[in-house]
Amino acid sequence: MNNHKICIICEGNEEYAYLKRLKDLKVWNERYDISLVNAGGNGNIPARYQDRYQNGADELVLVFCDTEKKPHEQYEDIKRKINEFHGVDNAADEVIVFGNPCTMQIISKHWTDENLKSPAKQVNASLIKEYTGVENYKGRADQIQEVMEYVTEKNYVDMCRRVRNLEPDDSVTGSSNFGKLIKRFESDDSRWIEEINRKLDV
Structure with missing residues (x-):
């Protein structure tokens, strides 16, 4: 059986390390051959995405990033550039996996129900120390x-449950659509890849 090659452009070190950890734990369906690219900052995401997409080596290219705090200027800029690149109004909604206000929102769900209100490291440091x-x-x-x-594999299950309860609207503080990604990566049915590509390829 051929594996589905999926590339995820990660905003930075935290995003890259987290997805690499989940890959190493082998919590996802082995049908997906996932490669990770560290963009080294959200300003580099659109160019990395375009390069990787045009390279054509992957069946699908996704982006994993955070929204930062309102007014989410850089995040909105990433979305706009991806939409323009595809010439499709909501292409970005299909390919961006986000944590609002930050990726730690998702990571912390391995240990706690608490929602993060701020992307600031110093604000979240005490929560991280606690767990x-x-x-x-x-x-x-x-x-x-x-x-x-x-x-861990054990608290991955808790994270999945908690993340699925988050609001999937990227303008809401304490939201994430990571739950949708998990569901897809755990599934044996890979038709969702074709569905996304159909929407991008109008």
């Missing part, structure tokens, strides 16, 4: 690695 023991979290590479050790 992982990592002091004064600033998103440094060594800290990210340490936090990832607390993401």
Whole structure:
């Protein structure tokens, strides 16, 4: 059986490390051959997305990023550029997987029901310390690695349950559509890939 090649453009180190951790835990259906690209910042996402899409090596290219705080200027800019690239009004809604206000919103769901209100590292540091023991979290590479050790197959199940209860509207603080991605990556049925591509290829 041929695997489906999917590339995910990750905004930065946190997003990349988190998806890599989930890949390493093998919690998703093995039909999907997922490769990760670290864009190194949200300003680089549109160009990386376009490059990878035009390269044609993948069946699907997705983006994993956060919305940051209102007015979400850079996030809205990413969406606009992806829509323009495809010439489709809501192409970005099909390919962007987001956490509002930040990706830690999703990661923290492995341990807690609490919703994050701010993308600021110093605001969320106490929550991270409580569940992982990592002091004064600033998103440094060594800290990210340490936090990832607390993401396990067992608490993945809790995260899935909690994330599915989040509002999927990207303008709402404390929202994420990560639940939809999980459902797709766990599924044996890969028709969703074709459906997305049909919408992008108008």
